[in-house]
Amino acid sequence: MTRIPPADRRAALVQAALRVIARDGVTAATTRRIVGEAGMSLASFHYVFESRDELMAELVNAVVSSEQTDLEPALDASRAPIGIRAAIRSGLQHYFDGVRADPDREKAMFELTQWALREPGFAPLAGRQYDRYYELAERAARDAAALTGSVWNRPIAEIARLLVTLTDGVTIAWLVTRDDAAAERALDFAADALAAFAEPADGGAAVGSLLHNPNAGIR
Amino acid sequence: MTRIPPADRRAALVQAALRVIARDGVTAATTRRIVGEAGMSLASFHYVFESRDELMAELVNAVVSSEQTDLEPALDASRAPIGIRAAIRSGLQHYFDGVRADPDREKAMFELTQWALREPGFAPLAGRQYDRYYELAERAARDAAALTGSVWNRPIAEIARLLVTLTDGVTIAWLVTRDDAAAERALDFAADALAAFAEPADGGAAVGSLLHNPNAGIR
DNA sequence: GTCTATAACCGGATAGAC
DNA sequence: GTCTATCCGGTTATAGAC
Numbered sequence A, B: 001m002t003r004i005p006p007a008d009r010r011a012a013l014v015q016a017a018l019r020v021i022a023r024d025g026v027t028a029a030t031t032r033r034i035v036g037e038a039g040m041s042l043a044s045f046h047y048v049f050e051s052r053d054e055l056m057a058e059l060v061n062a063v064v065s066s067e068q069t070d071l072e073p074a075l076d077a078s079r080a081p082i083g084i085r086a087a088i089r090s091g092l093q094h095y096f097d098g099v100r101a102d103p104d105r106e107k108a109m110f111e112l113t114q115w116a117l118r119e120p121g122f123a124p125l126a127g128r129q130y131d132r133y134y135e136l137a138e139r140a141a142r143d144a145a146a147l148t149g150s151v152w153n154r155p156i157a158e159i160a161r162l163l164v165t166l167t168d169g170v171t172i173a174w175l176v177t178r179d180d181a182a183a184e185r186a187l188d189f190a191a192d193a194l195a196a197f198a199e200p201a202d203g204g205a206a207v208g209s210l211l212h213n214p215n216a217g218i219r
Numbered sequence C: 001g002t003c004t005a006t007a008a009c010c011g012g013a014t015a016g017a018c
Numbered sequence D: 001g002t003c004t005a006t007c008c009g010g011t012t013a014t015a016g017a018c
Helices: A006-024 A031-038 A042-048 A052-066 A084-101 A103-118 A123-148 A156-177 A180-195 A205-211 B006-024 B031-038 B042-048 B052-066 B084-101 B103-118 B123-148 B156-177 B180-195 B205-211
Strands: A150-152 A198-200 B150-152 B198-200
Touching: A006 A031, A006 A042, A006 A052, A006 A103, A031 A042, A052 A103, A052 A123, A084 A103, A084 A123, A084 A156, A084 A180, A103 A123, A103 A156, A103 B103, A103 B156, A123 A150, A123 A156, A123 B156, A156 A180, A156 B103, A156 B123, A156 B156, A156 B180, A180 B156, A180 B180, B006 B031, B006 B042, B006 B052, B006 B103, B031 B042, B052 B103, B052 B123, B084 B103, B084 B123, B084 B156, B084 B180, B103 B123, B103 B156, B123 B150, B123 B156, B156 B180
Parallel strands: none
Antiparallel strands: A150 A198, B150 B198
16 A cells, blocks of 8 residues: 555544544544554554554543633624623533534543543543643633633632533533533533632722622523 | 352442442453452353343442432531531532542542443433432532521522532542642632522521622632 | 454353253 | 353454565
8 A cells, every 4th residue: 555654644543543432432442443444454553553552642642732622702803892701601602512512522532531540651641631621721711801801810720720620510411411401501600600700900890899799690 | 159149149240340440440340350359250140140231230220329429518416507608518528528538439430421321222321320419419408508597599400410510520620630729629619609599598688698709718 | 564364362151061 | 050161253462475
């Protein structure tokens, strides 16, 4: 067959493995299934990868660095300025729409985390996966505040962790129950609770924060 | 060997499987490993179980019905009455202490859920697992309100779902990062946010709720 | 470099002796 | 009823032809 540069072959196998994992789970991602998905021979696999574990490590790294889980508020430049609560809620909705559009992908992310937690020597990979999540959440939190002229009154790293904690919880519950309405209510709750940690950037912040009604906007 | 009633043998195998899963994960729970753990022969397994799937189904059912994950506030009858926020926080701490005391068990619960979600025909089992969680959370929410003379101003089923969503998120984050301080902060956050959904049982509820400061008690 | 063929092993499940 | 021995398919990884 035509020769393929090893780097390209590795990348192709990682992508094939990701498709298999999304479709059938980490357990189903055997070397044979992966090379089948990639249209290669088994020997080609072991020509560019020492072992299945080596591929899995590269796969998690690829997932982590390409991860674009989107918590950014869906921006519409032409729209009127919105409050921080609406910005958070919009970002959460954006994320959740992604989950609903591709549940298998989300299931795969959880499976990869748990696989890494279980596989000896791979736990740090799960840590890096979550560091990346926190990084993305932090960016989203920063943008939401900037967009609405707000400031967070707690360290942004804490806000980011809460965001990930909440989205994880909502995602798992939805994957199990597929209850859209309950998920939306949980996102309302999350937006309300997080908005309580933001205040207007100008001086008159304290009063606004104190009087903020955490129930506002929950239907 | 000595004869063992089939029901006892089934139970013993389920318990052995649970130990293997907690120790080494669902993937490692092969029939051979399970019978090894139980000190039986492979044939004994297939004498009382049609297949490995049949054991797994019984195992999840056993887990679900014996599940005693404890979200109840740690009560001390001799202690002064406490507010709803403290009661919730105490229950969450109680739960989290359990997670920290036996992380493998918690990891196993997540793995079982994901295994069921993935295995054809077993998704309803994951649903029942979560129904049970919601049931336990609902009981805890009811008790916390009764204990503190409060009433929930939202359906208790919603409170229960939020509780499970929050504990799931906190648990996953902790299993990955092992960051105790961050978990405690998240539990503070959860207690504050949930307390906003409770009011004193007597008439003067509205004002108290409106003025409730969701940041109170977060260190 | 890429292939086919195979080694070496582990999985669930079963046959048949006792 | 419980055992040992075995079947058979699937797994990772490698050997060796081309």
